[in-house]
Amino acid sequence: MIAYTMIGVSDLPWAIDFYKPLFAQMGMEICWQDDTCASFGIVDDESVPRFFIGYPFDGGAASVGNGTMTAFRLQSPEQVVALYKMALENGGRDVGEPGYRPQYGEGFYAAYVRDGDGNKLAFVVYP
Template sequence: MIGYTMVGTADLNRAEQFYDPLMALLGQERCFSDEQFASWGRKDDDRAPRFFTGYPFDGNSASVGNGAMTAFLIESPEVIDRMFEIALERGGQDEGKPGFRPQYGEGFYAAYVRDPDGNKLAFVCYDAGKPA
């Protein structure tokens, strides 16, 4: 259903430094980058969903939509915990510490951050098991 997701940035170099280690943990490689944008995904499959960050094409500054969020499906709570740590180390902001969210499902484990440009991200695992 999703072909790609793109979030805006005011500083592409900073955004690349923020996203490179997160995408590496997801097994996603840098597919392309130039002076306008960067993308991550699978180089061997151009039909697999990709994630982009870049400067808005209309030349105006990037703005963040209230209520917009990109959620990355993660294999385990441990990887979510590590992604949350890396995001904060790379200039992200805490929007919800890692933990179970039983209101979304019995095994729903997630963490929420904003990237250095204010784009909201979620790292989620749907089947993390029952909370202790």
């Protein structure tokens, strides 16, 4: 259903340095990049939705929507912890430490971070 997601950033080089190791940990790489944006995914598999980061096309400031979040589904709680720690080490901000969230369902394990522009990310595992 989803072809790609794009989030606005105010500093593309910083954002690439933040996101590149996170996506590498998830088995993805930069698929395309220019001076205004970059996409992550699997180069040889266009069925995998791409995740774009870039300057807003209207030339305005990057802004974050209240309640907007992108969640990345993983295979194990250990992956969630690793990505959470990596995000914080690369300048991300904690908005929810790794742990089980029974209110979302049995076995739901997640961690939440924000990037340098305030975009919210979730790393999740659920059956």
